[in-house]
Amino acid sequence: MISEFKEYAKKLGYQQWTAIQKAVYTPLISGENVVGIAPTGSGKTVAFTLPLLERLRGSQGLGLIVIEPSAELAMQTQKTLLEWGKLIGLTVQGVVGGANLGRQIDRLKDHPNVLVGTTGRLMNLLELDKLKLETVQAIVIDEADNLLSEETLDPIRTLVDRAPDEVQLGFFSATQNDSLRHVNRWFNQKMTTIDVTSIDDTRGKVRHGQLEVSNRKKEQMLLRFLHLDDFKALVFFNQVSTLQKVSGFLIHRHVRETAKLTSEQNQTSRQNALRDFRKGKVRLLLTTDVAARGIDIPKLPAVINFDLPRDEKTYTHRVGRTGRMHQAGLVINMGDDHDLRRIKQLVRDQFDLSPIYFNGNQLSDTKPVQTDHPDETSYIQESSDRKPVEAHKQPRQPHQEPLAHSNKHHKKRKHLKRKGMRHKRKAKG
Template sequence: MIQGKLPTKWQARWQESGFSEPSLIQEQVFEPLSKKETIVGISPTGSGKTLAYLLPTLLQVKPGEGNQLLILASSQELGIQVTDVARLWAKDLGLKVQPLIGGANSKRQIEKLKEKPEVIIGTPGRVLEMMKQKKVKAHLLQTIILDEADQLLLPETIAFVQGILKFTTEDVHYAFFSATADVALPAIEKIVTKELEVIDVTDLNPKNTGVNHYYLNVSKRQVVDTLRSLSHMKDFQGFVFFNQLSELGSAEEKLLYNHVPVASLASDQSKEMRKLALEHFREKKIRQLLTTDLASRGLDVANVPYVINVEVPMTKESYLHRGGRIGRMGAPGTIVTLVQDHTVRDLKRMTKELAIEVTEVYLHGGQLTIERPAKIEHKEKKSEEKIKKVAKNTEKKTEKVSHSVAKKKKIKKKKDQKNKGARKKRTPTIHE
């Protein structure tokens, strides 16, 4: 157990944080990172990856010797979150932590860098900018951690990462962390020539039975009304994920018009607005945080019970990462995906591939229930009876029309025969 290897101050903090025992990823990577081995840590979202890399690497950092540990984050929100966690544990060791987050005031960051922080946490673009200005002493760096490595090594960001690595020395050691091995590994192998030790605990993690997966069948026009109804449920608070940013904006506008306490977290917002939305969500001032896959990575908001997918996610990875916002470290939670008749099969195919059981749920009486409400059954029964009644009436009308047509044909036939006979009588013979 890693607790016995922690400093006395950290053991007390471990207890204060409410941890009983380390997660699998924390246990598995502690020794390799302590030995400065280059590793790839793969573990599901919500399994404690941040502390998994922070604890062993912070112990290697020496106070007062400048920039030694660099942690690259895939988003501003993740960078801020990792900074908060790192500061909490670093202060016990007398270490300074400096965030270099894109969107923040760069002049202020430069002033802080003059204090020679031992730990730097930032987004790739801003970190590279500071390295080019020689504000970050890249030659002093001993360890670089890439959190959410698969996102950091996407085509739009990999150039920044490669630029950062060019500034570092050959003996720097790396650690990569991700929740999806099949996506992360090919990208990592493109930039690292060193031998990689892959530590994948995905299959070792017991299935989190505390998280329930449901789908709710509603029409597209009912989506906003459904979100409004969900927000009124007792103890409801949840991340609401959209596939498209335009749909998010439209839904937010309608929900706010109806006085539903919501906020959005979107890529087109300023850093201050995004920070404020997260603060209000954490303080439970709002019941729904509307967002895209922007918030599906790394964000840790304690005790959020729901994740709502407004539509079926685009990929399996997206479904997993979104769901990772709840059920963290074994906590209970509920995932509800809104579907229509033509999309429910897509969800079932996706969850089947993920070996996840998904159940239909109904919104009735202000609550979610897996039992078909009698009201729905009565409505469907009434609808079936109406269909049968219409069909019966149609059949009667058809019979009546058919009978009427047949009668008219019969009358016409008799009339034609009568007229034919009359014409025959009037027709003169040849003898006449």
């Protein structure tokens, strides 16, 4: 490794390289095509950044393209590449959807050495003949298990076909799938697969809890997490429609410590939500798998599965947001008894799930003593500056007819008055 990178790594406090960083360095700097599999948060971005930038040192024009599944992840990766690239005089540009296309085209005239972008915007530039690939030495497909799907596989293959025949390819992912196992068929290249999942030691201790709650009470249960000290979490939903409904519920109750992160928002709104979440202004960030893919939140305490994931791959990506780089983490799976049994069965080969409870305003391993009000919403406490939730209202008692002998405090009934009038008319006649 070049001295500039060694010195900067020491300055950043790197004590040792992670398993994926050590494993792919030599193959990548030697020009091999690599499929790199490593857990989320194990340093995959730095793993491909250092050897590929080192190969580019002193080169002219565009030499490296990194493809990301979202604008947020592209900007995150761009920041890392720029941080290391400037040490050796390399320039980096980001091209993502939602940003001004004309401005991006103008900046391409400066001939950046590295381009980080989303598939759609890269294809826009290619179709407009504004992106020239003649000098490209390497292409990295990050979050490859996601990007090699039906929707984006063909555009990526088109981009690779337009590059020189000897272009080096790198595919990086937290999980293995059929597309990655047979990636050589899609790109007609010999691949070296490096999977360090079994030897990676970057994960901190992460507890996977099961919080039993009925589906109709999940919204109110979220309020309880805001009473935990120093707590914040990514809250995952399967559908944007459910996320919007829950967001509306929280807004209606004047809760200001939550925000949304969805693919439907514009780029500025998503950036603001992430910034406020990283700073702690927002403590519950409601999101989906698509919107949160690959996002790095340093020292994130917890992940909440409001909707339980449908497969093990999705579960792995979600829980990988917490417990990074030796930090402790917590995963809270919410659902009824049937849902929790299903998710435990789904991930039992990889994760150990155990019951978790709310005991007052604390999370506990011990089931709380049953009270006169066993409904979980009876535990919810609101801060003094918020309106009490409806769960605190006393239930309306069913209507009861007064007893016959207890009507002295009530107005005379109309039929009694009419009876008296009939009696009077009869007597007069």
